[in-house]
Structure formats: structure tokens, C-alpha cells
Amino acid sequence: MRKINVFDTSLRDGEQMPGIALTVKEKLEIARQLERLGVDIIEAGFPASSPGDFQAVKEIAETVKGSSITGLARAKKSDIDSAWEALKSSAEPRVHVFLATSPIHMEHKLKLTPDQVVERAVESVRYAAEKFPHVQFSAEDANRSEWPFLKRIIEAAIDAGASVINLPDTVGYRTPEEISKLFEFVTENVKNIDRAILSTHNHDDLGMGVANSLAAISAGAGQVECTINGIGERAGNAALEEIAVALQIRSDYYQAKTGLKLSELKRTSALVSRLTSMNVPGNKAVVGANAFAHESGIHQDGMLKNKETYEIITPELVGATSTLPLGKHSGRHAFKTKLNELGFSGSDEKLQTIFSAFKQLCDKKKEVTEDDLYALIADATDDQDSTAYELTALQVTYGMNHVPTATIRLKKQDDSEIEEAGTGSGSVEAIYNTLAKMTGGNYSLADYRIQSVNGGEDALAEVHVRIKADDFEQSGRGVAHDVLEASAKAYLHAVNRVIARKHYAKREMAKVES
Numbered sequence: 369m370r371k372i373n374v375f376d377t378s379l380r381d382g383e384q385m386p387g388i389a390l391t392v393k394e395k396l397e398i399a400r401q402l403e404r405l406g407v408d409i410i411e412a413g414f415p416a417s418s419p420g421d422f423q424a425v426k427e428i429a430e431t432v433k434g435s436s437i438t439g440l441a442r443a444k445k446s447d448i449d450s451a452w453e454a455l456k457s458s459a460e461p462r463v464h465v466f467l468a469t470s471p472i473h474m475e476h477k478l479k480l481t482p483d484q485v486v487e488r489a490v491e492s493v494r495y496a497a498e499k500f501p502h503v504q505f506s507a508e509d510a511n512r513s514e515w516p517f518l519k520r521i522i523e524a525a526i527d528a529g530a531s532v533i534n535l536p537d538t539v540g541y542r543t544p545e546e547i548s549k550l551f552e553f554v555t556e557n558v559k560n561i562d563r564a565i566l567s568t569h570n571h572d573d574l575g576m577g578v579a580n581s582l583a584a585i586s587a588g589a590g591q592v593e594c595t596i597n598g599i600g601e602r603a604g605n606a607a608l609e610e611i612a613v614a615l616q617i618r619s620d621y622y623q624a625k626t627g628l629k630l631s632e633l634k635r636t637s638a639l640v641s642r643l644t645s646m647n648v649p650g651n652k653a654v655v656g657a658n659a660f661a662h663e664s665g666i667h668q669d670g671m672l673k674n675k676e677t678y679e680i681i682t683p684e685l686v687g688a689t690s691t692l693p694l695g696k697h698s699g700r701h702a703f704k705t706k707l708n709e710l711g712f713s714g715s716d717e718k719l720q721t722i723f724s725a726f727k728q729l730c731d732k733k734k735e736v737t738e739d740d741l742y743a744l745i746a747d748a749t750d751d752q753d754s755t756a757y758e759l760t761a762l763q764v765t766y767g768m769n770h771v772p773t774a775t776i777r778l779k780k781q782d783d784s785e786i787e788e789a790g791t792g793s794g795s796v797e798a799i800y801n802t803l804a805k806m807t808g809g810n811y812s813l814a815d816y817r818i819q820s821v822n823g824g825e826d827a828l829a830e831v832h833v834r835i836k837a838d839d840f841e842q843s844g845r846g847v848a849h850d851v852l853e854a855s856a857k858a859y860l861h862a863v864n865r866v867i868a869r870k871h872y873a874k875r876e877m878a879k880v881e882s
């Protein structure tokens with residue numbers, strides 16, 4: 369098995385993604401996690417580009433010692449000097465010098481002739497090699513460059529001191545077959561290539577970033593450049609987690625491995641997503657929320673019988689867990705398993721009744737939660753406790769310099785009514801204090817959210833609450849034209865559900881004991 373060096377550029381090319389700007393502290397936090405993940409080289413930034421990036425690269429170089437740290441520099445002495453100042457304290461100072469080699473970049477962007485580009489590359493690599501023990505040279509837009517010119521500049525860069533040669537597909541233009549041919553050409557024709565490691569760096573404009581990286585590895589690349597969650601300029605870079613897991617799962621095919629601790633992938637993805645505010649799509653390979661979620665009945669049945677029927681990656685490998693979410697496409701096997709987990713041990717007939725109600729609910733609701741399942745169980749098991757209390761009257765007095773007071777009347781299951789008044793520092797708190805007193809529960813409010821239904825002046829208020837009761841939390845929902853009435857209903861809904869849940873658990877326990 370060949371060892372492939374993983375070069376993570378989330379903090380440099382990844383940060384070039386529109387909408388991302390990381391602080392020094394955030395970059396440091398990500399770098400520490402990349403080190404934990406076992407990344408070989410972390411490209412921490414572009415020191416000459418801003419004082420903030422300089423500082424981030426410097427602090428990462430000073431603190432992260434388990435991975436090699438590098439920084440980007442144009443083919444310019446001042447950029448290389450800046451990189452040296454930022455990186456000199458790192459364990460193995462390493463710089464990444466780049467210069468474009470495609471006709472369009474040389475002529476229109478750099479305004480240099482090919483000869484001038486070679487001269488500038490050699491001068492810069494030589495200057496960098498006087499300071500840094502490791503110099504990487506990237507031929508920007510290599511994949512749209514002319515091959516004889518690439519051969520010439522790569523040989524010159526290696527002779528000038530580059531030990532890594534990167535051939536990026538800067539604009540994500542190539543196909544896997546074309547990338548393979550380029551790497552084969554370079555391996556076979558560059559006369560001093562045995563003195564350098566070849567690296568691949570691919571963008572995802574045509575959705576082939578990962579496939580191109582894997583093709584380059586097959587064709588001889590010893591280093592792969594990628595980012596967590598595939599963040600990066602435009603459509604992003606090749607995703608590190610996808611490359612790493614493909615190499616692991618298909619090691620029979622690629623005959624190559626990385627030194628990554630794959631069980632850190634999910635955590636790393638979540639951290640990068642949180643700090644960059646870039647959501648990971650649910651269907652994203654390896655780290656998406658659905659990557660190990662099986663909803664359809666036939667798949668769930670297969671999974672329950674043998675996980676290998678539908679899972680080629682064990683979720684534990686990447687630090688995730690598999691789930692069988694219940695929804696419109698689920699079948700009886702998974703439904704029964706879930707209900708048993710929730711403590712249901714009723715007859716098959718009861719189960720069938722609950723399953724039918726569940727299927728009807730799925731046609732109305734996108735997501736069926738555990739609370740919904742408890743409610744379905746309670747309904748089907750003749751549990752009348754699901755509405756232990758009903759709100760029949762509510763009055764709230766509020767005024768500046770007055771203590772808000774709520775007066776509430778509730779109807780109990782035996783049709784008797786109770787009334788109580790209570791205060792709070794605000795109107796909602798007054799209602800909740802009063803309801804807690806009346807229902808006798810020891811509840812604390814864990815979450816309170818309000819939204820309007822339909823908008824407009826006559827919009828309904830919809831309130832969602834979560835209350836904490838003993839060792840679990842229970843949600844409740846209330847809708848009314850008035851915000852305070854919706855708030856009271858939501859709280860009472862949650863209390864009724866707590867009571868129903870406790871009764872259900874008690875009855876199941878009694879069944880087990882008898």
C-alpha cells in the first residue's frame with residue numbers, strides 16, 4: 369500500500385469560499401482538530417494577504433506540532449519573506465509557492481512570456497529554498513497548460529529546490545481520464561521527477577473534484593490537496609472526507625492509504641461547518657446527516673437483518689451512527705423495532721392499529737418525532753390521560769410598574785374545574801408559574817419559540833415549548849390568535865404529554881412485574 373500525504377487547505381483555499389472569513393481563534397481551533405484527524409500538512413493561510421492571516425499562520429505554526437504547517441506565497445520575494453516570518457517557528461518550515469503556467473493566465477493575468485514565467489518560478493523557488501527546508505511549487509492552472517511547457521517548468525523548479533510539485537485543476541475543467549494521462553506524462557517524461565513528490569489539487573466546478581483526485585492518486589500522485597466538507601473557491605475543492613473514505617473502503621482498488629484517524633471525520637466536518645456557517649447538505653457523502661440514515665421499509669428491513677445489505681461504510685468508521693428514521697416510506701419491521709425501543713409491548717393487533725395511524729400521520733407531516741409516536745401509542749392504548757387538563761379561561765393583567773398576574777381556569781378529566789392566580793416577572797412567566805402550580809408538576813422551561821402562522825394582521829400565533837420533567841424533556845405546541853393564549857396552550861399540551869407518558873411507562877412496568 370502506498371502512503372498518500374493529505375494536504376488540507378480548508379484554512380486557505382477553503383476560506384476563499386464566498387461568505388467565509390475565519391478569525392485567528394477559529395482558524396486555530398480548526399487547525400487543532402485537523403491535527404487530531406492526522407492531516408499530514410495543514411495549509412494555514414496566505415501570510416502576505418492580510419495581517420489577520422499572517423497572525424493565524426504564525427500562531428498555528430507555533431502551537432500545532434503534530435502536522436506540518438505551510439502557507440501560500442506568490443512568486444514574489446516579499447510574499448516568501450512574509451511566509452518565512454509566519455512559519456519559521458514550525459517544526460518543519462514549509463512554503464507553497466505558486467505561479468500560473470497556462471497560456472491564458474500567463475498572457476492575460478500575469479502579462480508575462482513563458483520564458484519570464486520560468487525565470488520567475490526558478491528565482492522564487494531558489495529564494496524560498498534558502499530559507500525553507502521544504503518548498504512546494506504549484507503550476508497554477510496546470511491542467512490547461514501545454515505539456516511540453518509544464519515539463520520544462522517542473523524540471524526547472526525541482527532543480528531550483530522544490531521537493532513537491534503540485535499540478536492543480538484550478539478551474540475544475542478536467543475529467544478523471546485526462547488527469548490520469550497528465551500525471552502519467554509527468555511521471556514518465558520529467559527527468560528529475562524522482563526528486564519530488566507529485567501533488568494533486570482539484571476544484572469541483574463540474575462535480576469531478578473527488579474523482580479527479582482519486583484518478584491522480586492512481587496515476588502516481590503521492591499527495592492530495594483537499595478541504596473539509598469540500599469548501600473552497602466557487603463550487604469548492606475536492607472533499608477530504610470523501611477521498612479518505614474512498615481510499616479506505618476501496619483500498620483493494622487504489623492500493624493506497626492515508627494516515628488519517630477516520631473516526632475524527634464527522635467531528636471535524638461539524639466543527640468546520642459551525643465555524644464557517646456553511647451547512648453540510650443532508651445527502652453529502654460520508655458526513656451528511658443522511659449518509660447513514662435509512663428510511664424506506666425494504667432498506668430498514670434489510671438493515672435490521674444484516675447491515676451489510678445497505679451499508680458499505682460502517683458509520684463508526686467516520687465517527688457517526690446509523691439511524692432508521694421513521695417516515696412515509698417505512699415498513700412494519702422498523703416500526704415495531706422503534707416502538708419496542710420506546711417501551712411498547714402490546715399485541716400485534718395494537719401494533720397494526722398504531723402503524724395505520726402512523727402511515728396516515730406521515731401523509732400529513734414530513735417528520736414524525738418520538739413525541740408523535742408516544743401520542744399514537746397513548747391514543748391506541750385507550751389512554752385518556754393525554755388531555756389531563758383543558759384550558760377553559762385565561763386572564764392576564766399587565767401594566768408598567770405593576771406585577772403581571774395570570775388568572776387561569778382548567779377543566780380536569782372528571783369535568784371538575786380548578787382556578788388559580790399567580791404572578792411572574794412577565795406575562796408569559798406569570799402564566800407558566802400559575803399552570804405549574806395548578807398541575808402540580810416540577811417542570812422547568814427548556815425552550816420557548818413563537819412564530820406567526822400565515823402572516824398578515826389576523827395571523828395565528830404558534831408557540832412551541834420544551835419543558836424539563838424529571839429526566840426527560842417534552843415538547844408542546846399551542847396555536848391561537850392571541851400570543852398569551854397560544855403560550856398557555858403550548859405549556860399545557862406539554863404537561864398533558866408528560867402525564868400521559870408517565871402513565872404509559874407505569875402501566876408497562878406493572879405489566880412486566882406481573
Ligand SMILES: CC(=O)SCCNC(=O)CCNC(=O)[C@H](O)C(C)(C)COP(=O)(O)OP(=O)(O)OC[C@H]1O[C@@H](n2cnc3c(N)ncnc32)[C@H](O)[C@@H]1OP(=O)(O)O
Nearest residue numbers: 381384414416417418442443444466467468477478508538
Ligand atoms: C488559485 C488560487 O487560489 S491563488 C490564491 C488566491 N487567493 C487570494 O487571492 C486570496 C488573498 N488575496 C489577497 O488578499 C490579495 O489578492 C493580495 C493581497 C494577495 C494581493 O492584492 P493586490 O496587491 O491588491 O493585487 P490583486 O489581488 O488586485 O492582483 C493580484 C496581483 O498579483 C499578481 N499575481 C497573481 N498571481 C501571482 C503569482 N503567483 N506570483 C506573482 N504575482 C502574481 C497579479 O498578476 C496581480 O499583479 P499586478 O498588480 O501586477 O497586476
Ligand SMILES: CC(C)C(=O)C(=O)O
Nearest residue numbers: 466506508509536538
Ligand atoms: C494555489 C493553487 C494550488 C490553487 O489554489 C489552485 O490552483 O486552485
